[in-house]
Amino acid sequence: xxxxxxxxxxxxxxxxxxxxxxxxxxxxxxxxxxxxxxxxxxxxxxxxxxxxxxxxxxxxxxxxxxxxxxxxxxxxxxxxxxxxxxxxxxxxxxxxxxxxxxxxxxxxxxxxxx
Amino acid sequence: xxxxxxxxxxxxxxxxxxxxxxxxxxxxxxxxxxxxxxxxxxxxxxxxxxxxxxxxxxxxxxxxxxxxxxxxxxxxxxxxxxxxxxxxxxxxxxxxxxxxxxxxxxxxxxxxxxx
Numbered sequence: 001x002x003x004x005x006x007x008x009x010x011x012x013x014x015x016x017x018x019x020x021x022x023x024x025x026x027x028x029x030x031x032x033x034x035x036x037x038x039x040x041x042x043x044x045x046x047x048x049x050x051x052x053x054x055x056x057x058x059x060x061x062x063x064x065x066x067x068x069x070x071x072x073x074x075x076x077x078x079x080x081x082x083x084x085x086x087x088x089x090x091x092x093x094x095x096x097x098x099x100x101x102x103x104x105x106x107x108x109x110x111x112x113x114x
Numbered sequence: 115x116x117x118x119x120x121x122x123x124x125x126x127x128x129x130x131x132x133x134x135x136x137x138x139x140x141x142x143x144x145x146x147x148x149x150x151x152x153x154x155x156x157x158x159x160x161x162x163x164x165x166x167x168x169x170x171x172x173x174x175x176x177x178x179x180x181x182x183x184x185x186x187x188x189x190x191x192x193x194x195x196x197x198x199x200x201x202x203x204x205x206x207x208x209x210x211x212x213x214x215x216x217x218x219x220x221x222x223x224x225x226x227x228x229x
Contacts, residue, residue, distance in 0.1 A: 008154070031216075034216065036220075041223075041225065042223070043120075043206075043220035043223045044157065044204070046217060046219060046220075049216070049217070088156055090156075100208075100216040102159070102216070102218065104156030104157060105156065107154075
């Protein structure tokens, strides 16, 4: 079993729909939960991250963490064609000497149809 | 300014060539990273520099040689690569050991093709 599971998709939804992207994880040592967006042939872009269970909102994006279920979600409201990209979740584990390691999900390819 | 720059954008090299990838950041970050990303896969960590010292080497073959000349620059020297090394090479940076280091900012990557 992988430490982080993420459905690679593709996930195709019409413009304006609410999108739900999810990851599950198995390691209770993960401390931070990140969401990156990656456009084709570009580097990943940090969207948002959370530390504790609950919701965090930033514009049209909401990140949700449920530590008891080891489940995280990213919701996108009023989706736009420009949101079409691969969304990667990454779990953060603290190593020694304040080094942090990211454990990545496979990434979900999202397609927003006009 | 949360920009990490990488040069070149594209690189084609033969298996006997020697080339270098460059990464630069001016955010005052003290940790810098090299990742390798194959198509439809997440990034794989290769090296971590913390305060200009190599702190993590994820068992990367010696044909990849990192170098951190100063706190703003990171190089990756390439020699005798194999076709399977063709990938997108990403550089990232974060605050550093005395600050939270999980916020990693990525550059656009260098797309490397080994022929």
